[in-house]
Amino acid sequence: LLSKPAPKGKDRLLIYMGEVGPIWSYPEAALDCVVADPKKGTKMYGLKSYIEYQVSPNTTNRPVNHRYKHFDWLYERLLDKFGSAVPIPSLPDKQVTGRFEEEFIKMRMERLQGWMTRMCRHPVIATSEVFQLFLSYKDEKDWKMGKRKAEKDEAVGAMIFSTIDPEGLPDLDPIDVEHKCEQFSRFTRAMDDGVKDLLTVGQEHWKRCTGPLPKEYQRIGKAFQNLSSVFNSSGYEGEATLTDALTQAGKTYEDIALMVAEQPKKDLHYLMETNNEYKGLLGCFPDTIGVHKSAIEKVKEGDKLVATSKITPGDKITMAKRASTMSYALQAEMNHFHSNRIYDYNRVMRLYLEEQVKFYETIAEKLKHAHSQFTAM
Amino acid sequence: LLSKPAPKGKDRLLIYMGEVGPIWSYPEAALDCVVADPKKGTKMYGLKSYIEYQVSPNTTNRPVNHRYKHFDWLYERLLDKFGSAVPIPSLPDKQVTGRFEEEFIKMRMERLQGWMTRMCRHPVIATSEVFQLFLSYKDEKDWKMGKRKAEKDEAVGAMIFSTIDPEGLPDLDPIDVEHKCEQFSRFTRAMDDGVKDLLTVGQEHWKRCTGPLPKEYQRIGKAFQNLSSVFNSSGYEGEATLTDALTQAGKTYEDIALMVAEQPKKDLHYLMETNNEYKGLLGCFPDTIGVHKSAIEKVKEGDKLVATSKITPGDKITMAKRASTMSYALQAEMNHFHSNRIYDYNRVMRLYLEEQVKFYETIAEKLKHAHSQFTAM
Secondary structure, rough: OOOOOOOHHHEEEEEEEEEEEEEOOOOOOOOOOOEEEEEEEEEEEOOOOEEEEEEOOOOOOOOOEEHHHHHHHHHHHHHHOOOOOOOOOOOOOOOOOOOHHHHHHHHHHHEEEEEHHHHHHHHHHHHOHHEEEHOOOOOOHHHHHHHHHHHOOOOOOHHHHHEOOOOOOOOOOOOHHHHHHHHHHHHHHHHHHHHHHHHHHHHHHHHHHHHHHHHHHHHHHHHHHEEEEEHHHHOOOOOHHHHHHHHHHHHHHHHHHHHHHHHOEEEEEEEHHHHHHHHHHHHHHHHHHHHEEEHHHHHOHHHHHHHHHOOOHHHHHHHHHHHHHHHHHHHHHHHHHHHHHHHHHHHHHHHHHHHHHHHHHHEEEEHHHHHHHHOOO | OOOOOOOHHOOOOEEEEEEOOEEEOOOOOOOOOEEEEEEEEEEOOOEEEEEEEEEOOOOOOOEEEEEHHHHHHHHHHHHHHHOOOOOOOOOOOOOOOOOOOOHHHHHHHHHHHHHHHHHHHHHHHHOOOOHHHHHEEEOHHHHHHHHHHHOOOOOOHHHHHHHHHHOOOOOOHHHHHHHHHHHHHHHHHHHHHHHHHHHHHHHHHHHHHHOOHHHHHHHHHHHHHHHHHHOOOOOOOOHHHHHHHHHHHHHHHHHHHHHHHHHHOOOOHHHHHHHHHHHHHHHHHHHHHHHHHHHHHHHHHHHHHHOOOOOHHHHHHHHHHHHHHHHHHHHHHHHHHHHHHHHHHHHHHHHHHHHHHHHHHHHHHHHHHHHOOOOOO
């Protein structure tokens, strides 16, 4: 496991020492793509239908078409090739029923977009041949050939570590490696708990906001309007201002009911989606970390293995070097994760709070108007 | 029932024709009073304690002291003397346990104030001897004498109608009277339903606002703060801005939780109190209306009674006149009720909406601040 042939220069994945520690080598221009325009296609003379999405990378600006199953194919390739070092989050769930419903297609597209954006942001993935093929194949023939080549790629699994090159960086001590590993493991577990907690709270809040709460505002609205129509039947002159204002106030609370019910789609939705993405991502880490842990164990047994002549002293040195490389990779990956996490949570919290502010301001505005309809005293 | 001696000039209750129909004669200056400053007093060398309230009318500006049982005495006198024509709302409930607790005393005082304000506003009550005694007795002796006199007053029950004088107004047709009676009866029943509906909705909303809703905001707040402290443990440099902002956002939702829980006391409370008052008031009307209905029945039987010599033709004319007077009184009372209702509901809705606007504006303000703590991108 620890001894693999050296990689060819072209495929080497460089790691540098950045301000925050080891980091991947990032491309100068950030790759990005847009997933849009879902279209129904048919095959076998209309016997089979599917949804095709247009994927446009910012490099070529030329859209290519992909079905969900192509994304799934890409996912499998990335997992095989990079999964040992890079957590590859799952795709949005497969679904059999209702997959031609507009709401579902929109949601899947949004999640495929989120997944692709995350993949584009990862320097190892973004620069890989298979990912580039997916984004910018020239024609069907190009795609078919590329596919076949990728499927035959033998540099998969733990092979990734032999292509990683912490260029010029000193070997790490296995104890340090172990320590880093533990620390990151603790962090991802804690974050997993935090994310799940937020998701649970968010789900309950969603239910309340779309269920009992708007019903209650609606009932308040109806009660005001009902009182208004009773007042209207009094036969007493000169209370039109009050009854009109009361009706208006009632309608305002009905408006608020609708607003409350619609609001989660505008803010909580994105908070939930981001946390769902992170839940998926965090779920990949135990495996990634596990690979490292077993490598470290092996290195720690090194002296024993040499003593019992199971490996040569040279092998032992190679093993230690490889474990060090793995730790550099893990640390680069951690730093990539952290910087993305900061970016994503900052972004989604801003969006959430922005929409919440708008929501409460709009309610205040509506109520102010309702208030102005009553006679000042 | 229908034949009573004519009143003396001084006690006559005049009814005029106003723009909206028959109205009571209102005093030039509106009577008002302040109920304040509850103090614990003792009797029998400290064996018995009670709460005494200061009641200060705007006429004398001199406070007089009254215990709850004095208010209750006043209520009984007013009910005896005016209850047939004027709905006298019940006092706030008697209570045996916890009646020295601050919260209870405050609430009772507020309700006694509400009751007194309503009584002060009624021209028949406000100008009555017993009410004036209650508000402005000079000393203990004056109070004791006045009490005894009021308790001996024989002009009670249906006698009120013989003191009412629709000065110079033509007698009303019994059919018209019956119609007016029916209309008002329908209105009060419908309003009673409307008020009870609003009270039910309000109670449920109160429960939600003080129970599950703030708990949920609190949990959202805790989830944000929890995530912030997980982030804080990442060991990654330079995310203090995010973790601080996330903590801030979490605390903001905890603040909102408190605000949500406190809000009903600031707005819903007054809406509920007003509706509770009206529920009480509306509960008095069936009796008032019943007195009229039976009078009208008697008048409709008039010809038969004359034919069978049970009454004289002169009695019949007197009966019709009295029924007409009763209807004038009912209409004056209706118009009094309607104008007060418009005033009270306009006032309480303005107050409610004003506080609601403040509430939502404050939340928006707090969230805006929380939003500003995140890094702009």
